[in-house]
Amino acid sequence: MPETAEQSSEFVGKRIAFLGVGMMGEALLAGLVREGRPAQIVVSDHSSDRQAEVAEKYGVQAGSVAEAVAGASRVILAVKPKDMSALLDEVGAHLESDALVISVAAGLTTAYLEEHLPAGTPVVRVMPNTPALVGEGMSAVSAGTHCEESQLAEAQALLSSSGKVIAVPESQLDAVTAISGSGPAYVFYVVEAMVEAGVLLGITRATATELVVQTLYGAATMLKETGDHPTLLRERVSSPGGTTVAALRQLDDHKVRAAFVTAMEAAARRSAELASGQG
Ligand SMILES: NC(=O)C1=CN([C@@H]2O[C@H](COP(=O)(O)OP(=O)(O)OC[C@H]3O[C@@H](n4cnc5c(N)ncnc54)[C@H](OP(=O)(O)O)[C@@H]3O)[C@@H](O)[C@H]2O)C=CC1
Numbered sequence: 253m254p255e256t257a258e259q260s261s262e263f264v265g266k267r268i269a270f271l272g273v274g275m276m277g278e279a280l281l282a283g284l285v286r287e288g289r290p291a292q293i294v295v296s297d298h299s300s301d302r303q304a305e306v307a308e309k310y311g312v313q314a315g316s317v318a319e320a321v322a323g324a325s326r327v328i329l330a331v332k333p334k335d336m337s338a339l340l341d342e343v344g345a346h347l348e349s350d351a352l353v354i355s356v357a358a359g360l361t362t363a364y365l366e367e368h369l370p371a372g373t374p375v376v377r378v379m380p381n382t383p384a385l386v387g388e389g390m391s392a393v394s395a396g397t398h399c400e401e402s403q404l405a406e407a408q409a410l411l412s413s414s415g416k417v418i419a420v421p422e423s424q425l426d427a428v429t430a431i432s433g434s435g436p437a438y439v440f441y442v443v444e445a446m447v448e449a450g451v452l453l454g455i456t457r458a459t460a461t462e463l464v465v466q467t468l469y470g471a472a473t474m475l476k477e478t479g480d481h482p483t484l485l486r487e488r489v490s491s492p493g494g495t496t497v498a499a500l501r502q503l504d505d506h507k508v509r510a511a512f513v514t515a516m517e518a519a520a521r522r523s524a525e526l527a528s529g530q531g
C-alpha cells in the first residue's frame with residue numbers, strides 16, 4: 253500500500269480502518285473526511301471497483317484487510333451480517349493489541365463480536381443510519397465487556413462527525429434498529445407515496461417532489477426546534493371540517509398507524525434473528 257510521509261509517521265498510531273465501504277461505510281467515512289481526517293483513513297472492500305471508487309472520491313488510502321488493520325487504532329466493520337464471521341477471522345489475525353473495534357452490523361451482538369476476536373478486544377456496537385452521509389445521522393452505541401468508558405467516548409466522538417450519537421443499553425439496540433436504523437427507509441417510502449399522489453392530482457413529478465421534500469424538511473425542523481409534541485403540531489394543521497382531517501381519517505381507516513407499529517416490530521424481530529445467525 254503506498255504511503256505518504258505524513259501517513260507513515262505521525263498519523264500511523266491514529267489510523268482508522270474502514271472494512272466494507274458500501275452504503276453505511278461510505279456514509280460514516282464521509283463524516284470523518286468532512287472533519288478533515290482523510291490522511292488517517294484506510295479503506296478496504298471486497299469489491300475492488302468499489303474500494304477504488306471510494307478511495308478516489310474521499311482522498312483516502314486503500315488496501316487489503318490485513319494492510320488496513322495493521323497499524324490501525326480503530327477498526328470500523330461495515331459489512332453485511334452474513335459476511336462478518338469471515339471478516340472477523342481475518343481482522344483477528346492482524347489486529348493491533350490496543351485497537352478498538354467498532355461494528356455497525358445489524359443484530360450482531362458485542363458477545364458475538366468478542367467471541368470471534370482475540371480475547372480481551374474492546375468492541376463497540378453501533379446502529380447508525382444513512383443520513384450520516386450528509387452529517388445528519390443518528391447513531392446509538394453500546395460497549396462490549398472489555399470496552400472502557402474512555403473507548404466508548406472515543407467511538408462516540410468518532411461517530412459524532414456524521415451526526416447525533418447516544419449511548420443505550422445493548423438490549424435496546426434491536427428496537428433502535430427498527431426506529432432510526434431502518435427509519436430513513438420508512439420516510440423515503442412515505443415520500444414516494446406522497447409524490448405519486450401529487451402526480452395523480454395533476455402536479456408534475458418535479459414540482460410534487462419539491463413540495464413533499466420541503467414539507468418534510470419543514471415538519472422535521474419544527475419538531476426539532478419547537479420540541480412540541482407531534483400531536484399538537486398535527487392538530488395545528490387540522491382545521492375543523494377541513495382538508496387535513498379528511499385525509500387523516502383515510503389514513504386511520506387504512507390502519508396506517510397500526511401498520512407502522514407492526515412493521516417496526518418486524519424490523520426489531522429481524523434484528524434479533526440476525527443475532528442468532530438466522531440469515
Ligand atoms: N444501509 C443502512 O441503512 C444501514 C446498514 N447498517 C449495517 O451496515 C452494514 C453494511 O451495510 P450496507 O453498507 O448497507 O451494505 P453494503 O452491501 O452496501 O456494503 C457492504 C460492503 O462490504 C463489502 N464486504 C463484504 N465482505 C467484506 C470483507 N470481508 N472485507 C471487505 N469488504 C467486504 C461488500 O462487498 P461485496 O458486495 O462485494 O460483498 C460491500 O461492498 C450491515 O451490517 C448493515 O446491517 C446499519 C445501519 C444502517
Ligand SMILES: O=C(O)[C@@H]1CCC=N1
Binds near residue numbers: 358429433434
Ligand atoms: O436493513 C438492514 O438490515 C440495515 C440495518 C438498518 C438499516 N439497514
